[in-house]
Amino acid sequence: MTQHVPHRQVRFFMTATAPCPYLPGQMERKVFANLPFSDGAWVNDELTQAGFRRSQNIAYRPACETCDACVSVRLPVREFVFSRNQRKILKRNADLSRDLVEAEATTEQFDLLRRYLLARHPGGGMTDMGWLDYVAMVEDTAVRTHLIEFRKPSVDGGPGDLVGVCLTDLLGDGLSMVYSFFDPDLDRRSLGVFAILDHLRQAATVDLPYLYLGYWVRGAARMEYKARFRPMDALTRRGWERLPDIPATVLVDQDSGG
Known part of the structure; x- marks a missing residue:
């Protein structure tokens, strides 16, 4: 070797x-x-x-x-079984198209990002992001990366409305969701959760073992949606270890991005 x-x-x-x-x-x-x-x-x-x-x-x-409190987490793709609620979210969004595109920024994506940040993270560190900042976020890297665009069905023969975007890295052992954002007016679709579920399907299709979700912050309400995915591995001082299951009574569908 x-x-x-x-x-x-x-x-x-x-x-x-x-x-x-x-x-x-x-x-x-x-x-x-x-x-x-x-x-x-x-x-x-x-x-x-x-x-x-x-x-x-x-x-x-x-x-x-x-x-x-910040813990790196990943999902083991081959062991993951969609729950009943997760299957409902997939079905709810079955009409959306998914396109893998080059990591090149567009004004359409940026407009959606601005709407998302103002609605979901007002006053946050990214709300002052300008167009050139977004271009750098998407394009300024030498790693294997791409964008996933989710769109509604077209009504006039052209591209459908853009409702979600994910910046995703391709790793040797999986996919890493770097950042995602979506239409803040479509709460019913649970687009943040759907993006994770769709990435699990993508990883399974190309036989990649893990989906990296970044950090889960214990005690931070806006990060709790990550902890609701099981099975899940967390990086500890002893290496990657399986997190214990959580009772079904506290499994509530939540939506987020980032």
């Missing part, structure tokens, strides 16, 4: 301490590294498996001194 050796050593840095965007009263700090251009895809694979998250050409993970 040939071992891959990066052309350059990856250097890690620490951010300054800042207020946590998820848990009131907590402070956050991150360790990060620049993804190299020549080995970006391979380094992204390795760092994602080690609990890092990608943003443009940077990989980061929490390094908070007083809190460990």
